[in-house]
Amino acid sequence: MMTDGSPLAVAMEEEESTAVAMEVEESPSPSITPRDPPKIQRLEESVVNRIAAGEVIQRPVSAVKELVENSLDADSTSISVTVKDGGLKLIQVSDDGHGIRREDLPILCERHTTSKLRKYEDLFSLSSMGFRGEALASMTYVAHVTVTTITKGQIHGHRVSYRDGVMEHEPKACAAVKGTQIMVENLFYNMIARRKTLQNSADDYGKIVDLLSRMAIHHNNVSFSCRKHGAVKADVHSVVSSSRLDSIRAVYGVSVAKSLIKVEVSSGESSGCAFDMEGFVSNSNYVAKKTILVLFINDRLVECSALKRAIEIVYAATLPKASKPFVYMSINLPREHVDINIHPTKKEVSLLNQEIMIEMIQSEVELKLRNTNDTRTFQEQKVEYIQSTLKSSRSDTPVSPLPSGQKTPKVPVHKMVRTDSSDPAGRLHAFLQPKPHNLPDNVSSLNAVRSSIRQRRNPKETADLSSVQELLSGVDSCCHPGLLETVKNCTYVGMADDVFALVQYQTHLYLANVVNLSKELMYQQTLRRFAHFNAIQLSDPAPLSELILLALQEEDLDPENYEKDHLKERIAEMNTELLKEQVEMLEEYFSVFIDSDGNLSRLPVILDQYTPDMDRVPEFLLCLGNDVEWEDEKACFQGVAAAIGNFYAMHPPLLPNPSGDGVRFYTKTCEKSSQENPALGGNVEMESVLDQELLSDAESAWAQREWSIQHVLFPSMRLFLKPPASMASNGTFVKVASLEKLYKIFERC
Ligand code: ADP
Ligand code: MG
Numbered sequence: 001m002m003t004d005g006s007p008l009a010v011a012m013e014e015e016e017s018t019a020v021a022m023e024v025e026e027s028p029s030p031s032i033t034p035r036d037p038p039k040i041q042r043l044e045e046s047v048v049n050r051i052a053a054g055e056v057i058q059r060p061v062s063a064v065k066e067l068v069e070n071s072l073d074a075d076s077t078s079i080s081v082t083v084k085d086g087g088l089k090l091i092q093v094s095d096d097g098h099g100i101r102r103e104d105l106p107i108l109c110e111r112h113t114t115s116k117l118r119k120y121e122d123l124f125s126l127s128s129m130g131f132r133g134e135a136l137a138s139m140t141y142v143a144h145v146t147v148t149t150i151t152k153g154q155i156h157g158h159r160v161s162y163r164d165g166v167m168e169h170e171p172k173a174c175a176a177v178k179g180t181q182i183m184v185e186n187l188f189y190n191m192i193a194r195r196k197t198l199q200n201s202a203d204d205y206g207k208i209v210d211l212l213s214r215m216a217i218h219h220n221n222v223s224f225s226c227r228k229h230g231a232v233k234a235d236v237h238s239v240v241s242s243s244r245l246d247s248i249r250a251v252y253g254v255s256v257a258k259s260l261i262k263v264e265v266s267s268g269e270s271s272g273c274a275f276d277m278e279g280f281v282s283n284s285n286y287v288a289k290k291t292i293l294v295l296f297i298n299d300r301l302v303e304c305s306a307l308k309r310a311i312e313i314v315y316a317a318t319l320p321k322a323s324k325p326f327v328y329m330s331i332n333l334p335r336e337h338v339d340i341n342i343h344p345t346k347k348e349v350s351l352l353n354q355e356i357m358i359e360m361i362q363s364e365v366e367l368k369l370r371n372t373n374d375t376r377t378f379q380e381q382k383v384e385y386i387q388s389t390l391k392s393s394r395s396d397t398p399v400s401p402l403p404s405g406q407k408t409p410k411v412p413v414h415k416m417v418r419t420d421s422s423d424p425a426g427r428l429h430a431f432l433q434p435k436p437h438n439l440p441d442n443v444s445s446l447n448a449v450r451s452s453i454r455q456r457r458n459p460k461e462t463a464d465l466s467s468v469q470e471l472l473s474g475v476d477s478c479c480h481p482g483l484l485e486t487v488k489n490c491t492y493v494g495m496a497d498d499v500f501a502l503v504q505y506q507t508h509l510y511l512a513n514v515v516n517l518s519k520e521l522m523y524q525q526t527l528r529r530f531a532h533f534n535a536i537q538l539s540d541p542a543p544l545s546e547l548i549l550l551a552l553q554e555e556d557l558d559p560e561n562y563e564k565d566h567l568k569e570r571i572a573e574m575n576t577e578l579l580k581e582q583v584e585m586l587e588e589y590f591s592v593f594i595d596s597d598g599n600l601s602r603l604p605v606i607l608d609q610y611t612p613d614m615d616r617v618p619e620f621l622l623c624l625g626n627d628v629e630w631e632d633e634k635a636c637f638q639g640v641a642a643a644i645g646n647f648y649a650m651h652p653p654l655l656p657n658p659s660g661d662g663v664r665f666y667t668k669t670c671e672k673s674s675q676e677n678p679a680l681g682g683n684v685e686m687e688s689v690l691d692q693e694l695l696s697d698a699e700s701a702w703a704q705r706e707w708s709i710q711h712v713l714f715p716s717m718r719l720f721l722k723p724p725a726s727m728a729s730n731g732t733f734v735k736v737a738s739l740e741k742l743y744k745i746f747e748r749c
Contacts, residue, residue, distance in 0.1 A: 046141075046164055049111060053138035054191060059198060060087025061207040063143075063184055065301075066135035068215060071095035073116065073128045076179060077222055077240065081212060084229035086204035088187050088195065092229075096179040099151035102158055105171050109145060109162040111137040124336055129300065136182075137165050143187040150176040212236045213251045214294045214301055217328060220247040248280065248328065256326055259286035261372055263329075265364045273337070273353030279329035281311070281365055283372045284319045291324040297331045309609070310358045311365055313715055316534075316608030317525065318369045329361070355491065359718060366719060467634035468530045471641070475524050479722035483733060486510070487721050492714045495706055498652040502736075503714075509737040514650050516732040518713050521721045523645030525606050526590070528720070530637070533591035533604035536611055541599035544579060544621060548572040551618035575625025582630065590640055592624075604644070610712045612648040613701075620647035650709055655698035666695040 057063050064081060071079045074097025084090035100108060107113045114133030117126065139145050140162040150157030157176025161168045188195040198204060209226055216224040216238035226236040238250045249257035260280040267275050282288075293308045295301070307329075315325045337353070486505045493502040493509070500511040549572040576598060579586070586592040593602035600617065620643060628639035656662035667688050727733055 049137070049165065050141045050190070052111075052134070053141035054194070056134050056138040057142055057187070059207070060091060060187055060204045061211055063087065063091055063135075063139055063187065064093065064208050065211055066130070066139075067091065067093040067182055067184070068212070069129035070135065070182075071097055071180070072219060072222065073130055074098050074180065079222060080225040080227075081208070082227055082229050083205055083208055086198065087184075087208060088198060088204075089185065090229060091184040091187070092181065094179065094181040096177075099154075099157075099178070099180050100147070100149040101151055102154075102171060105147070105149075105158060105160055106167055108147065109136045109140045109167075110165050113137070126335070127299075136162075139184050139187075140165050142191060143189065144185045146183040146185070147180065148174060148176055148183075149180040150178060152178075209235050211301075216251050217244065217247045217294060218296045218299070218301070218330060220244055244328070245280070252326070256282070256286065259283050260326070260328075261368050263361075263364050263368050265360050267357070267360060273333075273356050275331055275333045275337075275357055277329055277331045277357075277361055277364075279327065281328075281368065282323070282326040283369070284323075286326055287323045288326065289324055292326045294328040295331070296329070298333060298335065299330075304354075306354065307358050307361065309711065310362050310715055313608055313712070314362055314366045314369065314719065316605070317529075317716065317720060318366055331357070359715075362715070362719060465530075465633070465637075467637055468527055470634060471527050471638055472524075475527065475722050475724070478724040478726075480725040480728050483723040483725075483728055484721075486733070487723055488718050490714075490718075492710055495709065498657055500734075501709060501714075508735055511734045511736055513732045514709055514713065515652075516727065516730075517717060517721065517723075518709075519645045519649035520724065520727070521645075521713070521717055522606050522648040523641050524722060525716075525720060526604070526641040526644045527637070529604070529606070530641075531589045533606075535591045535593070536603045536605055538601050538603065538614075541595060541597075541601035542617065544594060544598045544600060545572050545576040547600065547618040547621050548575050548625060551622035571626075575622065578630070579621070579625050586624075586640070589637070590644065592640075592644075606644065606648050607712055607716050610648070610708055613651065613653065615654050616647055616651070620644075623647070650705055650713055653698065653701035653705060655694070655701055657702055658695055658698045659702070662698075663690075663695075666691045666698065 057066070060083070064083075064087065068079055068081065071093060074095060076095035076097035079093065079095045082090070082092040104115075110133075112133045114131060116128040117131040117133075122131075136145065141164055144161065144163060146159065146161045148157055148159040156173045158171035159174045159176075160171040188198065205228065212224050212226040213236050216222075216236055220238070220241050220243075223240050224236055224238045225234040227234040236251060238247055241247050241250070245257055245260065248260065259282050261283050263277070263279050263281050265275075265277040267273060291308055291312055293303075293311065295304055295307065297304075311325060311327055315323065486503075490503040490505040490510070490512075493504055495514075496502045496511055499513055499515055501514050503510050503512050549568060552568040552572060579594060580598060583594045586594065587602075591602060591604035592600070595601050600621065603612070623643040623646060624640065628643060629635040656665045658666060667690055723732075
């Protein structure tokens with residue numbers, strides 16, 4: 001939300017340009033004459049403060065967050081926000097909290113003045129949002145701030161304006177309602193570049209609405225409102241409620257609230273990390289293109305990309321028509337496990353035992369999703385029935401405000417829900433007859449929608465082809481329970497070489513062959529997602545026959561043998577023909593799409609966030625054409641799944657690993673021009689140069705693979721892999737050390 005690098009970048013540009021200007025003044029031609037070291041000077045305090053302020057208040061939404069947090073810290077039960085011009089002209093936050101004492105007003109906006117922290121140790125028992133005493137001060141360095149406040153028992157309030165940390169005048173007595181009102185006007189009036197960037201971006205109001213929506217659903221004991229200056233209607237409006245679901249309904253709408261499942265984890269002490277989580281996650285009825293993760297840790301609104309990714313992986317793999325989820329989670333940890341002092345805006349927190357927590361949450365979400373997924377057919381039909389009968393009797397019930405703050409036409413992503421029973425207009429259900437099961441056959445324009453809905457409604461309809469079920473039970477029955485435990489609970493340490501990863505499980509260290517593991521995982525996932533894949537569209541569809549020929553040429557590098565080449569062409573042709581006969585099956589069941597011109601144009605998504613190495617397409621096609629037994633259904637599915645598994649496996653990239661010895665591959669030897677040094681006469685000197693382009697390709701391919709191994713392969717393996725018994729003996733898992741044994745060795749020393 002607030003990490004947008006641009007304002008920071010702008011701030012840095014500003015600093016740099018002043019530094020350059022100073023340099024030029026001191027030394028007119030620095031590039032020619034070596035100059036004396038420039039003099040170090042103490043920056044004026046106002047400059048220091050303004051630079052610091054720019055970090056705390058990066059954009060209008062950061063100011064709103066700080067002000068609202070102050071209101072929450074002041075025990076308010078009602079907070080309203082008014083915004084003009086995306087927050088650049090005005091941000092006004094009014095609350096009904098305890099107010100500020102008259103005698104504190106003179107230092108209120110100085111840096112490091114706070115009522116929430118006395119000594120450093122307090123940080124570890126702090127329950128307030130703020131503690132740095134920086135926010136209000138920062139605002140006065142980049143805007144005009146006016147505070148109106150009244151404390152309990154006073155007959156009148158006080159109003160005072162601030163600039164650069166100090167009061168502009170003595171506080172004036174004024175009429176006031178309970179609490180505090182803070183007005184921030186002309187934000188960044190003295191930071192021209194930042195103001196310009198923000199003026200152009202125009203989406204800050206949306207960010208503010210998003211922030212308040214998130215705050216409102218978590219702090220459901222406080223009522224929130226947010227509106228544009230002069231607008232009658234609020235874009236966020238929540239009332240105090242004892243039910244979290246009610247607040248979600250009020251803020252994000254009925255359709256979102258209706259598609260939520262409750263999730264809860266209580267880790268207990270034994271797992272090594274004590275935490276409680278409770279929240280809501282969307283079920284299969286919810287459809288959106290972007291994940292919404294509303295995450296609070298110890299009541300702080302934070303972001304955690306690792307958790308977000310972990311949840312997305314579960315959705316992609318569990319729901320047949322994978323949608324991005326809506327997730328609200330509140331995690332509570334012992335305060336000493338969270339370091340809140342990591343970021344000036346306190347947006348990022350770091351946690352002890354993050355990995356274990358994420359895995360426990362992943363498992364809970366997966367379990368709940370699977371359970372609801374099983375009963376989904378029944379539920380959806382029921383909902384549909386109620387809807388279609390209610391359709392005529394429903395008048396326009398009030399719809400909750402649009403959290404994005406747009407007037408009407410732009411539907412925020414989190415509102416794009418296909419199964420919204422509250423809004424029949426323009427939706428398939430609106431056309432349905434009261435009879436739930438019979439879609440009228442003559443609605444031909446709806447065919448596409450129907451088929452996708454049918455797929456969502458009956459996820460197993462096509463996948464219950466008994467041969468696939470048999471293959472899946474085969475996977476289950478071969479599973480090695482000990483390895484399963486290891487895979488589920490191991491921690492990834494790092495790559496030991498190109499193929500083996502080092503993993504730790506309990507007191508043991510293992511080398512795990514990532515190629516074998518990923519191949520098996522992809523094979524199993526192909527069977528599990530059979531007929532329900534999302535697709536990767538290839539930007540350049542490639543002709544089958546050429547690809548297969550390419551693969552055949554790599555099989556045998558003997559260029560002289562013309563006979564063989566001819567043979568290869570024939571084999572390529574044959575295989576192409578064979579695959580062309582199977583296009584329908586390949587598309588329907590495996591999402592491998594070959595168009596009418598014989599070009600491969602689409603591939604399945606096996607694991608979210610992972611695309612296979614396209615250099616391996618030729619080999620894949622050859623394998624499909626050559627190795628699959630097409631006649632027998634079960635053998636055929638198994639063959640195709642194995643070919644896909646092999647293709648998607650995380651093989652080492654084809655370019656050698658540039659770190660270590662592999663770098664030799666990128667070194668070319670060429671003649672060095674001897675003109676510079678005539679003393680060498682006619683001697684030709686050889687020089688080694690690195691092929692930079694190839695090297696950087698290789699570096700990024702290897703880095704990408706390692707990222708995928710850590711962030712896609714291992715998390716997915718923990719969830720889905722059923723390791724076959726053969727892996728215990730074929731070198732896929734090799735135990736390299738046990739802590740107990742290591743201790744013995746140490747003891748002897
Ligand atoms: P911090 O929140 O880190 O203490 P701030 O600069 O945000 O620092 O606020 C400084 C102090 O001003 C707070 O400690 C609090 O005592 C007081 N304050 C700010 N806003 C409010 C408010 N809305 N109601 C009551 N007191 C407030
Ligand atoms: Mg504060």
